[in-house]
Amino acid sequence: MTREIAVDPKSLTRLKSLGWMREEQARRLAANSTGLKVRREDAIFMEGEASSRVYILLSGVAKLCYVNRDQRVLVGFVGPGEIFGLSSLLGQSTRPFRCEAYSDCTVAVVKPDIFVDTVLGVPLERLSLVLDVTVGRWWGMVVRYANFVGLGxxxxxxxxxxxxxxxxxxxxxxxxxxxxxxxxxxxxxxxxxxxxxxxxxxxxxxxxxxxxxxxxxxxxxxxxxxxxxxxxxxx
Structure with a gap:
């Protein structure tokens, strides 16, 4: 069962990944985020869903899986402070991976344009262009090799x-x-x-x-x- 909660700005600045943010940045990011309490083994997002949100793990452990026909490939674990669901920053329309709560989790969910503008102060379109020609190719390799597991x-x-x-x-x-x-x-x-x-x-x-x-x-x-x-x- 998943339920919504408010996001406390302090829960963001306590994270190593976002602890450098100014107070006004944290307030704006928190105000524009939706907090989710996700119980163990419940889905945070599913493969094939629209890539329209960025996720910040505030507490707990999550796992990313690639569902390859009848086989699940464990891609990796997500820990507190990690920012995931980054296919939304690469201009991809749907998510290739499924994300599930490995333990009870608290997650902040925010639109990618608001996340990029608040945290980096640049337009999402500009960042996506840069990411596409840099990390985009490596992202594609990860997806390809996950897809290869179990195939002839x-x-x-x-x-x-x-x-x-x-x-x-x-x-x-x-x-x-x-x-x-x-x-x-x-x-x-x-x-x-x-x-x-x-x-x-x-x-x-x-x-x-x-x-x-x-x-x-x-x-x-x-x-x-x-x-x-x-x-x-x-x-």
Whole structure:
């Protein structure tokens, strides 16, 4: 059961992460935050929810999980003073992780634009642009590797090719051309498999019509690859 409470400015300045704030900053942040008392094992937020809030853990311990089909991957624990739910600062529309109370927790919840303006004194749009080209890529890696746990090579390789197409792809009449020339060994390292098994899977993809080879370049059909990435198929 979750219930709302008022946020005391002193509960914010007592945290190591926010103890440097001026008194007026703490008052403004507290006034614009919603406090939540969350009981152990209850959800603080769910995967797939809109990334529209920043969370500050005032007390207790929370845990972040990636729910991968029928498997839960424990990504890590959140301690008092930590600020989480940061996908809302990266311009992402939905949350990739689920957050649950590992013990009884008290959480302050605030809109991202108010949090950034109050704490940093800059517009959210400007910060999001900077984060996107700095920590955004590392965030993407965390999500990708969490998603890889428990998947077969077929799904891992499909997901990796889709990510490469988004970053290094140009539209082509046959699909999306990867401008990055990768060897089979490099693709194998990316998905954590042997070069031989990766080559065999690429051959399967080519026979199924989801990729075409042009020398060392690959042309993928994103729609078909997306279906493969979402369909469980154990190797």
């Amino acid at each position: 090579l077929r799904e891992r390789l499909a997901g990796a090719l889709l990510e490469l197409a988004e970053k290094f792809g140009v539209r082509d009449s046959r699909g999306t051309l990867l401008t990055l020339k990768l060897t089979h060994a490099e693709l194998a390292e990316l998905v954590g498999a042997s070069r031989q098994r990766t080559t065999e899977q690429l051959n399967d993809f080519e026979r199924e019509g989801v990729i075409t080879r042009e020398g060392r370049r690959l042309i993928i059909v994103p729609e078909k690859l997306w279906q493969l990435a979402q369909t469980p198929h154990r190797n």
